[in-house]
Amino acid sequence: MSVLLIAEHNNKELRPFTYNAVSAASKIDEDLHILILGNKSEAVAKSASEIPNVKKVIHVDNEIYENFIAENYTSAIIKHADVYSHIVCSANTFGKNLMPRIAALLDTSQVSDIIKVISADTFLRPIYAGNAFATVKSNDKKKCITIRPTSFEPAPASGGSAEIVKSEPGEAFKNSKFVKREEIKSDRPELGTARIVISGGRGMQNSENFKLITAIADKLNAAIGASRAAVDAGYITNDHQVGQTGKVVVPDLYIAVGISGAIQHLAGMKESKIIVAINKDGEAPIFSVADYGLEADLFEALPQFLEELNKLNTIQK
Amino acid sequence: MKILVAVKRVIDYNVQVRVKEDGTGVVTDNVKMSTNPPDDNAVEEAVKIKESGKAKEIVAITIGEEKAQETVRKALAVGADRGIHVKVDGVVEPLAVSKILQKIVDKEKPDLVFMGKQAIDDDCNQTGQMLAALLNWPQATFASKINVKDSSLEVTREVDEGLETIEVNIPAIVTCDLRLNEPRYASLPNIMKAKKKPLEQINASDLGVDTKARIEQIKVEEPPKRKAGIKVANVSELVQKLKNEAKVI
Numbered sequence: 001m002s003v004l005l006i007a008e009h010n011n012k013e014l015r016p017f018t019y020n021a022v023s024a025a026s027k028i029d030e031d032l033h034i035l036i037l038g039n040k041s042e043a044v045a046k047s048a049s050e051i052p053n054v055k056k057v058i059h060v061d062n063e064i065y066e067n068f069i070a071e072n073y074t075s076a077i078i079k080h081a082d083v084y085s086h087i088v089c090s091a092n093t094f095g096k097n098l099m100p101r102i103a104a105l106l107d108t109s110q111v112s113d114i115i116k117v118i119s120a121d122t123f124l125r126p127i128y129a130g131n132a133f134a135t136v137k138s139n140d141k142k143k144c145i146t147i148r149p150t151s152f153e154p155a156p157a158s159g160g161s162a163e164i165v166k167s168e169p170g171e172a173f174k175n176s177k178f179v180k181r182e183e184i185k186s187d188r189p190e191l192g193t194a195r196i197v198i199s200g201g202r203g204m205q206n207s208e209n210f211k212l213i214t215a216i217a218d219k220l221n222a223a224i225g226a227s228r229a230a231v232d233a234g235y236i237t238n239d240h241q242v243g244q245t246g247k248v249v250v251p252d253l254y255i256a257v258g259i260s261g262a263i264q265h266l267a268g269m270k271e272s273k274i275i276v277a278i279n280k281d282g283e284a285p286i287f288s289v290a291d292y293g294l295e296a297d298l299f300e301a302l303p304q305f306l307e308e309l310n311k312l313n314t315i316q317k
Numbered sequence: 318m319k320i321l322v323a324v325k326r327v328i329d330y331n332v333q334v335r336v337k338e339d340g341t342g343v344v345t346d347n348v349k350m351s352t353n354p355p356d357d358n359a360v361e362e363a364v365k366i367k368e369s370g371k372a373k374e375i376v377a378i379t380i381g382e383e384k385a386q387e388t389v390r391k392a393l394a395v396g397a398d399r400g401i402h403v404k405v406d407g408v409v410e411p412l413a414v415s416k417i418l419q420k421i422v423d424k425e426k427p428d429l430v431f432m433g434k435q436a437i438d439d440d441c442n443q444t445g446q447m448l449a450a451l452l453n454w455p456q457a458t459f460a461s462k463i464n465v466k467d468s469s470l471e472v473t474r475e476v477d478e479g480l481e482t483i484e485v486n487i488p489a490i491v492t493c494d495l496r497l498n499e500p501r502y503a504s505l506p507n508i509m510k511a512k513k514k515p516l517e518q519i520n521a522s523d524l525g526v527d528t529k530a531r532i533e534q535i536k537v538e539e540p541p542k543r544k545a546g547i548k549v550a551n552v553s554e555l556v557q558k559l560k561n562e563a564k565v566i
Contacts, residue, residue, distance in 0.1 A: 100446035
């Protein structure tokens with residue numbers, strides 16, 4: 001048995017969730033290999049080889065992998081799939097887009113978004129927006145699995161020295177073409193890995209009012225999240241959405257402001273260690289998952305919150 | 318141009334799902350069912366494309382038990398031209414669904430296949446990508462904007478880092494995000510008219526697709542409950558609790 005992990009990266013470095021996927025993958029089997037498909041991505045291969053859990057790095061470098069198009073990735077992955085019992089990657093938009101395309105060609109019924117490895121063929125995964133946990137056993141010979149990154153600790157980044165094997169690219173797929181990427185650059189911690197997240201919902205009323213959230217995020221060195229309602233209403237961009245169809249976050253502290261707590265939103269944050277809810281509707285469902293609930297008008301509470309934080313001088317960066 | 322739209326019947330998104338006591342699944346008896354929300358966006362987008370004159374026919378398809386037909390009727394009521402119901406009982410995994418859809422695509426020869434990016438029951442997010450693989454078609458997943466060109470689509474995709482735009486040649490698969498559009502409601506006259514639109518029934522077994530589950534569901538359980546929290550009286554109490562009790566700031 002060996003596991004092949006498909007790395008997510010940006011041609012310069014591994015994306016942080018790849019480290020979480022590594023620790024999950026090595027729970028399936030210790031013979032973990034990592035496949036890097038990129039363009040001018042030597043640095044990525046080198047960092048992958050330094051992860052102690054990784055036994056071998058397969059590096060395929062070609063311009064067709066510049067933009068990580070799933071259709072181009074697929075043929076290369078299928079070429080290597082033969083000798084592996086498991087093909088795995090992160091269950092974020094990268095892995096969700098890619099893995100089913102591989103699974104279908106291997107005639108494997110994919111197990112999506114696992115949160116626990118019970119054994120090499122049995123996994124725990126949330127269903128119905130996390131309102132139920134299913135224990136599932138894959139009976140396919142070859143298993144295709146996506147891993148919910150926030151459910152696993154990141155693997156250490158250094159200390160290993162796996163061999164790097166170069167390999168030839170697969171066929172290019174002619175019918176899909178990358179056009180552009182609009183990445184929202186920010187100095188803040190990434191939403192998926194931040195220690196503190198503060199999120200705004202429909203109660204924020206407009207994008208201007210998100211400044212109240214931003215000020216607190218600056219103070220706490222927190223990432224900024226949002227409910228789907230706030231994103232739909234155009235208060236903030238989609239990359240901030242937390243929930244069933246957005247991002248799943250598990251910070252030490254999650255502060256929900258003006259968020260009622262629809263099932264779909266709770267799915268993305270209810271595993272957070274400490275949850276704070278600030279909402280003027282005392283009956284809002286968000287209070288049912290909150291460790292600390294404050295029934296208050298957010299437009300009064302947020303400036304006070306900032307003021308109180310300013311009085312403390314122990315904020316950890 | 319012809320568009321095939323796949324819709325799934327799921328527990329309504331507003332229902333608080335309950336786990337069965339015997340651990341075999343979730344309670345579905347007497348529970349409100351409706352179309353998987355992003356599938357409504359897929360239907361809406363197809364109808365808009367037809368209204369713009371760029372598509373001639375929309376075929377709505379569902380796969381499932383007898384009652385799954387309701388989702389096709391709903392699609393017909395908002396503008397699909399005819400429906401297909403592939404009858405099969407029990408759980409059908411995305412791999413089997415995509416094999417059934419492949420057979421229907423072979424027969425119907427659509428130029429585009431639309432569906433929601435994810436079903437809110439099993440949360441798998443697989444079917445569109447799997448169908449694209451089986452057909453060797455391009456896939457535009459998590460679409461929040463679609464621009465139909467002569468022989469291609471320009472699709473804006475919602476990805477973790479923000480937005481990505483790709484161009485896919487037709488024929489293509491698109492999986493739709495909730496932000497793609499605002500699905501319309503069916504008017505009563507259109508609901509009545511939809512009853513007269515053709516709806517073909519096919520047995521999954523007649524398509525020669527093996528729908529047997531490959532994944533064994535060993536048990537379904539409630540997620541661990543959070544311990545009950547408290548309400549704080551004011552902001553300063555909140556900050557003190559966070560600092561001294563929870564020690565997170």
